[in-house]
């Protein structure tokens with residue numbers, strides 16, 4: 409793992425792998441086993457209806473707890489998997505965990521939508537649609553309960569737009585959400601033509617909108633744009649009451665963020681759900697759990 413350097417005809421050797429690259433290499437070789445061992449799992453972050461505060465869905469977020477390196481940030485897990493050509497396996501793993509959980513909720517009489525993030529790389533895998541169809545069938549989950557979060561930049565990629573992947577996904581009955589909206593470069597005509605259902609305002613705008621007029625204006629503009637296009641709009645990164653109130657006043661449809669709940673492991677999400685549905689079923693006239 410040494411590279412030959414050429415300086416003035418005298419061969420010298422420079423190590424090309426620093427500490428970080430070595431760790432990356434090691435993690436790459438461990439990825440498949442880590443999924444099989446359950447080191448790579450998921451947490452779920454609730455999304456609520458802005459008006460009623462009812463929970464409307466949960467977003468599935470990948471977590472790798474490494475025995476020696478501790479928790480590895482999801483961006484690193486995804487970036488690594490993309491680099492070594494194993495992103496498809498990670499997408500399938502997360503989808504599998506999300507749909508298994510969704511099925512168990514259904515068995516408990518709870519119909520709760522799950523969102524899964526799909527990276528740009530996975531979106532251009534030719535068999536993605538078949539794999540998702542297969543996963544829905546295997547778990548017995550109706551497509552209507554699955555939301556795919558796609559980043560703005562991946563959706564407007566030429567090869568994605570030229571393929572029928574978005575239409576094919578839509579045909580499975582699932583919903584498509586454009587994640588991190590406002591950070592990419594989609595044009596209005598693209599937005600109008602794409603088969604998407606929802607825009608997710610990037611948290612960089614939401615985190616600062618209570619103190620910055622500029623960001624607040626961007627959030628308002630995205631909400632209006634979404635509604636004018638007939639799309640639903642979600643704000644991610646809602647951390648404080650003032651931001652929540654502003655978003656509600658602006659007509660934002662759904663909210664997600666630490667103020668509502670942090671991403672939770674499934675047992676803690678269960679308790680969170682129970683506490684909230686418990687409150688609702690105690691209300692007069694409430695006879696069933698509608699999530």
Ligand code: C2E
Nearest residue numbers: 469470482483486502525526527645646647664665666671
């Ligand atoms: P994202 O899809 O935009 O997910 C939202 C991120 O914002 C999550 O970070 C979440 O924990 C964080 N967040 C939520 N509410 C708040 C808040 O109120 N304040 C702040 N400061 N942050 C908040 P996380 O879990 O670290 O994930 C980061 C990114 O990694 C995700 O951004 C997504 O792009 C990617 N990612 C995570 N899991 C997966 C996965 O299974 N597949 C793919 N392709 N990407 C994933």
Ligand code: MG
Nearest residue numbers: 467525557587
């Ligand atoms: Mg997301």
Ligand code: MG
Nearest residue numbers: 587588610644
């Ligand atoms: Mg996002």
Ligand code: MG
Nearest residue numbers: 587588610611
């Ligand atoms: Mg993000």
